[in-house]
Amino acid sequence: MTSALTDTELTALTATRLRAGYAAGEFSPAEVLRAVQDRIDRCEPGIGAFARREPAADVLAAADAAGVRWAQGRAGLLDGVPVTLKENIAAVGHPRPSGSAAFADAAPATEDGPAAASTAAEGAIRLGSTVMSELGMLSSGVSGLHGITRSPLDPAWTVGGSSGGAAAAAAAGFGPLHVGSDIGGSIRLPASWTGLASLKPSYGIVPVDPPYLGRALGPLARSVDDVALAMQVLARPDPAYRDPTWLALPDASWERVSADPMTDDEIGALRIGLHPDAGCGLPTDPEVAATVRAAAELFARAGAQIVPVDPFLTPELLHQLDMFLRARSWADLVALPAHRRDAVLPYIRQWAAAAADLRGPDVFEAYHAVQRIRAATITATHTVDVVLSPVAPVAAFPAEQHGPTDDPVTALDHIAYTAPYNFSEQPAATVDAGSTTDGRPIGLQLAGRRFADVELLRVTRWYEQTRRAAH
Incomplete structure (x- = not known):
């Protein structure tokens, strides 16, 4: 089979479009994988998305096998679709050094973790593991082990973090689906700064x-349809039951996101919260705030009721969250042998060391503050269907910086929009909403009620499609 599409066109296709093309015989998984592998070979040295790639021969053999399954009518949901996994997600043969030279000698995993197993079971073709920033605690592409991951949109810009390699791979066309992790914005921040769609699902x-x-x-992807497709696979139970906190989503009809798109009438029946001021941390760039307000105007034109959401995170709560995460990291660092601790980036050591003198009651006060963040977030948002806000108060900063302020003292001052939804356990999606005057992407965050993930993605897709039509 020879496709009528060029290699550039093949690598730009979404996972949803790939599945349709495979089913129709327009092109084969082998053609797509060769095009993707060639693109990675040409572009990757300047980007730094991969921690480890799968051997090319293995990838192409998997693509051939996927082609056979499509021809025989027994293809899985992701059969022949290229995917990557963040390096902290267990995958056979891949070490998990967490982006740090302290763990450069980490042993390869001997079994797939839940995400690796579920995607493989549906025929996804794993391209490799993507890099993460140092110990997952930087919102940039800086790693003591891997160096600097740069934005495919402009190498001078950060790709964000800690799922920076996943975002870089998605934005560069290294396959359509990429799995990251998020504890304060680590999926949503890099997605925002590279113009992608993403979902931090309900806890x-x-x-x-x-x-x-x-x-x-x-998932991080180039379309909301692909985010929903990935969630059909990722949200399944783990047969090995390695996560005792796992819960079945009451409404797991992810296919509705694409098959039953939200109508203007449905949008018109919604109460949409508008939250353009976090109330603490870094001040929101006027261009970012204006972009979020413009998004709200699209919803208002469809008849949605726009309800202001006042700032609900205080400087003290953000400080205590910072201390909670510092204490967690400090406990990890002091447990390391001296030679490993010394190999951790100085920036991270300095940031975590601020918790060195905390007493037990101090740590518990920080933990209690996290629970107050949960309560404040739910109280502020429970009367609306969806909350619109910036993902970050600023657009992408220079790639060499550890974070927007590049100062350990204010290292987490940019997560006041994202982190509350981690600890309230609510879903939060992102989608590209525009750009600054110098071309840096600005993401829109849409947060919903816990377990309303499908409806949240339906709303997010409506915005994605409506904005595209308007432009």
Whole structure:
């Protein structure tokens, strides 16, 4: 089979479009994988998306096998679709050094974790593991082990983090589906800064190994349809039951996102919260706030009721969340042998060391503040169907910086929009909403009620499609 599409066109296709093309015989998985592999070979040295790639021969053999399954009418949901997994997600043969030179000698995993197993079971073709920033605690592409991951849109810009390699791979055309993890914005921030769609799902509906307070796995992609497609697979139970916090989503009809798109009349019946001011942390760039207000105007034109959401996170709560995460990381660092601790980026060591003198009651006060964040978030948002806000208060910053302020003292001052939904356990999606005058993408965050993930993605898709039609 020879496709009428060029390699550039093949690598730009979404997973949804790939499935349709395979079914119709327009092109084969082998053609697509060769085009994607060639693109990675040409572009990857300047981007730095991959921690480890699968051998090319293995990838192409898997593509041939996928082609046979499509021809025989027994293809899986992701058969022949290229995917990547963040390097902290267990996948056979891949070490999990968490982006740090402290763990450069980490042993390869001997079994697939839940996300690797579920995507493989549906025929997805794993391209490799994508890099993460140092220990997952930087919102940038900086890693002591891997160096700097740069935005495919402009190498001078950060790709964001900690799922920076996943975002870079998605934006560069290294396959359509990429799985990241998020404990304070690590999926949504890089998606926003590279113009992607993403979902940080309701806590517990995607099995995570190991689970942790606020931690979620979710997809980054170039369309909301692809995010929903990935969630059909990721939100399944883990047969090995490695995540005791896993919960079945009451409404798991992910296919409705594409097959039953939200209508203007349905949008007109919604109460939409508008939250353009986090109330703490970095001040929101006027261009970012204006973009979010413009998104709200699209909803208003369809008849939705726009309801202001006042700031609900205080400077003290954000400070205590920062201390809680510092204490967590400090406990991890002091447990390491000295030679490993010394290999951690100095920026991270300095940030975590601020918790070195905390007493037990101090740590519990920080934990209690996290629970107050949960309560404040739910109280502020429970009367609306969806909340619109920035993903981050600023657009992409220079790639070499550790974060927007590049200062350990204010290292988490940019997560006041994203982190509350990790600890309230509510779903939060992102989608490209525009750009700054110098071309840096601006993402829109849409947050919904817990377990209303499908409806949230239906609303997100409506915005994505309506904005495209308007432009």
